[in-house]
């Protein structure tokens with residue numbers, strides 16, 4: 001009943017309040033004094049509350065980056081934890097201003113759902129995890145025919161899973177839950193043999209299982225999962241802001257501007273750096289965006305560049321220890337490519 | 343209005359139109375109606391405009407689209423190639439299945455416990471009391487979690503399944519039963535069964551008439567049982583035992599073959615049944631207590647023994663008290679079945695929610711939910727009202 005009610009409220013809100021929601025989000029946000037950001041309910045490295053109750057993670061830091069650009073304060077954000085199923089309704093209805101919740105960019109979400117993807121903060125792909133101790137001798141996803149598979153409802157995961165098993169003429173038994181916690185408990189207690197989701201998610205979830213070392217992630221990657229921040233249709237200015245905060249993070253890394261050297265960089269005489277940080281004479285790059293000219297400097301000062309965000313949350317400095325891989329900058333053979341700031 | 347009308351028709355004192363209660367009454371109704379209409383019109387227009395502005399698709403065309411997701415538990419043929427419409431039907435049938443089984447079980451358990459509460463046996467009485475108090479005071483969601491995480495998920499893994507009689511097994515993936523594979527001639531058995539039912543009905547009618555006419559009684563129950571068991575059995579023998587079984591057997595991951603009853607269904611079904619049964623027990627107790635003791639005494643005085651007294655005198659009267667509140671319990675059970683999402687049972691809310699998430703058609707899906715639950719509730723209530731009318735005092 002609760003879900004029905006929520007969806008009902010959601011659609012009622014779409015119906016009645018869509019007017020303010022489609023108006024200038026920036027003005028709304030400024031009037032509120034904070035950004036309302038939709039994140040996942042708890043996925044280590046992406047968005048999870050730490051011991052002190054502060055939200056941390058790559059997705060969370062992106063929200064903070066936008067808050068830093070708008071308010072010069074990375075804490076001017078309030079987080080709304082959303083399940084996969086709830087997230088789009090929450091964004092469409094204006095309950096959140098920005099959705100930064102490992103959401104895959106797909107055509108139907110971009111069109112029929114009325115959403116705009118601002119970029120790809122993490123290139124991922126779907127994988128499978130099994131308990132290697134209980135299922136010895138399984139080392140490929142192609143051996144999984146007949147397995148019970150745990151998966152979260154309302155995800156691309158659910159769809160890729162169906163396609164993959166069908167394409168390989170294998171059977172499976174879907175065990176579908178709405179909440180991440182429920183999927184984790186079910187997998188941990190042996191309700192299913194296999195856990196499938198984005199690979200980054202698998203690594204994060206493995207840490208929370210009762211004996212993480214027993215579990216292995218199978219080598220197959222069965223899909224493309226470009227994960228990124230999302231806004232709703234109908235507000236180009238807000239879309240631009242979110243998009244360019246993302247590019248600023250990438251350009252800063254490319255130009256070697258980091259949280260550590262931001263003070264010196266402000267005095268840099270390199271034209272690229274000056275344009276990025278708004279120190280160029282007479283610049284109006286920031287004000288054209290609807291922000292101050294030091295918008296990108298604020299972002300770097302408070303949350304660092306993309307590389308720093310990555311290493312801190314999911315990379316070498318985190319328990320996840322994920323390597324940059326395809327998420328390296330294009331200059332280093334990866335896919336991350338910041339559009340020119342000029 | 344009625345009383346005002348009589349006055350107006352009687353002496354007809356001349357009143358200015360503005361103060362005429364009848365005119366006023368009509369005017370108010372027209373006003374409310376127009377207001378309501380304008381409100382609905384505004385809501386619909388506003389919704390459509392906003393949906394368009396937000397670029398969200400609308401209409402029911404999406405029901406023909408390919409769903410793309412699989413559903414674990416389905417009563418009809420369904421695959422990821424099926425349409426969204428079919429996915430919703432699968433969800434609806436799952437809701438219906440758990441509601442129907444739940445209602446039947448809750449009624450049986452509820453009646454037993456309710457009668458148990460009235461028992462003079464101290465132990466039975468107390469056990470029933472504890473049952474009612476425990477289940478009545480726990481939110482249904484917790485009861486569902488109790489069954490799912492507390493009972494069914496701690497069962498052993500498929501490799502170490504608990505073997506039960508008749509080749510059935512119990513493990514953390516559910517309850518596995520052998521599957522009946524009917525061979526040639528099975529249709530005849532089904533036919534025999536239907537025939538037996540029809541016969542039994544005629545026998546009952548004939549016996550009733552004869553008892554009314556002559557006072558002689560006929561063992562209807564035993565004849566019916568004999569018919570219903572005997573005829574199909576005969577057909578079974580005649581057709582040469584056209585039945586074989588497919589037993590569940592262990593494969594790499596799970597038990598394969600046989601019939602699997604999944605733990606999601608089981609826990610939802612058990613939870614709803616036992617939860618609702620506690621309320622039904624109280625209703626039954628109230629119903630029985632509501633029949634005047636004098637009725638029992640009078641019946642005894644007429645020479646009826648305890649059994650027939652209960653069956654012919656007390657229960658028919660108690661039922662009249664029981665049925666109306668029982669109906670609301672049935673409705674509650676049906677609506678509570680939407681708690682299924684919490685444990686991943688693919689009911690209408692779950693499959694509808696996934697459809698909503700993929701197509702973004704919130705308004706359409708919510709409308710479908712509302713209509714289906716409303717329809718289910720009205721159908722249940724309609725049936726119970728019909729039954730109630732049948733049970734009502736018929737004066738002769």
Ligand SMILES: N[C@@H](CCC(=O)N[C@@H](CS)C(=O)NCC(=O)O)C(=O)O
Nearest residue numbers: 040041084103104155156180197201
């Ligand atoms: N990228 C996929 C799946 C994203 C997803 O929801 N993944 C799950 C499993 S890793 C998750 O993050 N759940 C967190 C939550 O529900 O709070 C999508 O956009 O559909």
